[in-house]
Amino acid sequence: MSGPNSSFDPVEVAALSEEEVSRAVDAATAAFAAAATLEELKQARIDHAGDRSALALANREIGALPPQARKDAGQRVGRARGQVNQALAARQEVLEAEHEERMLAEETVDVTLPTTRRPRGARHPITLQSELIADIFVAMGWEIAEGPVVEAEWLNFDALNLGPDHPARTMQDTFWTEPADRHVVLRTQTSPVQARTMLTRQPPIYVACPGRVFRTDEYDATHSPMFHQVEGLVVDEGISMAHLKGSLDHLAARLFGEGIDTRFRPSYFPFTEPSAEVDVRCFVCRGVGSDACRTCRGEGWIEWGGCGVVNPRVLTACGVDPERYSGFAFGMGIDRSFMFRHGLEDLRPLFEGDVRFSAAFGTEI
Ligand SMILES: [Zn+2]
Known part of the structure; x- marks a missing residue:
């Protein structure tokens, strides 16, 4: 290796360690599960699956690794991001269904409610x-x-x-x-x-x-x-x-x-x-x-x-x-x-x- 990273031992990049990756996955799935609304889930997706998320940042480090380590880390991060995306999609589906149900319930017309309409004149x-x-x-x-x-x-x-x-x-x-x-x-x-x-x-x-x-x-x-x-x-x-x-x-x-x-x-x-x-x-x-x-x-x-x-x-x-x-x-x-x-x-x-x-x-x- 040469250049500015010559003193850096890429095999040891902490963000790509198995522990860090699995911690990132756990944090993401926990955040998705905790999201109670589609709005909250959107924020959790930015935090844990967006461009600035831990896994996205770790992914950027992969290129600097030696070939074997790059392959291992690539598979590890790829799998982790797959899990995160799956968890996100599953939670998205649940929240969308809930949202739809709530909308239907809220928009239901209760025909038994008393009316405020005033009787109009009628022909005898x-x-x-x-x-x-x-x-x-x-x-x-x-x-x-x-x-x-x-x-x-x-x-x-x-x-x-x-x-x-x-x-x-x-x-x-x-x-x-x-x-x-x-x-x-x-x-x-x-x-x-x-x-x-x-x-x-x-x-x-x-x-x-x-x-x-x-x-x-x-x-x-x-x-x-x-x-x-x-x-x-x-x-x-x-x-x-x-x-x-x-x-x-x-x-x-x-x-x-x-x-x-x-x-x-x-x-x-x-x-x-x-x-x-x-x-x-x-x-x-x-x-x-x-x-x-x-x-x-x-x-x-x-x-x-x-x-x-x-x-x-x-x-x-x-x-x-x-x-x-x-x-x-x-x-x-x-x-x-x-x-x-x-x-x-x-x-x-x-x-x-x-x-x-x-x-x-x-x-x-
Ligand atoms: Zn008769």
Whole structure:
């Protein structure tokens, strides 16, 4: 050997001794094991496997050794660095797995936590029911007609053949506005809309009139001083009871399901002749009338509304020639249809504005 290292005996380089190398390996593996996070492991890797680590520094000394010693030391340091890298990779894998698990746990959404979201306004189930019914008529080519809820007595009663002595005109049923000699009422039915339609245009007339009506009923589970009705009126040439039955069967099938039809029972209404009560086939037991059916209470049919062929006197009062035209009319409660459709025993929740009730019926925003 010559040069500046001639006095140096490389065989004896302390850093390359078996003890020092194995101490470096032990220190490295201990440091890796002690690293609790990926951040700490990164520091341990710099300290024990980086360019300035004991083994890296020792490795630099190898070149100065005589051939045999160089070979021995090379193998020793190479093996040691292999062990260190293995220990590092193993610890890295463990810590990465732990990290991932922790992230998953922390990012889990707890669906049972109470929400801070505030309920948004919603459309009322009766509004949606009215629109559904209107859509069914529009699909048949009918028009939707609306009128004022504060109405002339003549349109609410006289035009519909409810004479001055008819019991429906007494104070028990009707809200009268003051002064009484103005003869203005809160409409007791949507029929004045039909009268208005006939007075303002010529047949053919195909209209449905959904809307609010008022009666002086006590407010209880089955009565309300304000409720909703839909009435239909057709006036055209050659219209008969058969057209009425077909229209109501179609409405029943669209509202309550395919195969649900109606039946008529003889009745009396001043504005129709002949008149009939309409029952709709129970959509739960499908008309079988089993004692177990709560919807129809074993009847097989549910009372739905009233209907009939328009009385010629009503046509005359509204300026339509009864010799040329005939028509039919019907009416039913929207609230009532909604109640038995959904098995409600009490109508009061429909009018009390609790959004929890509306939301239960899949109410649209
Ligand atoms: Zn039934």
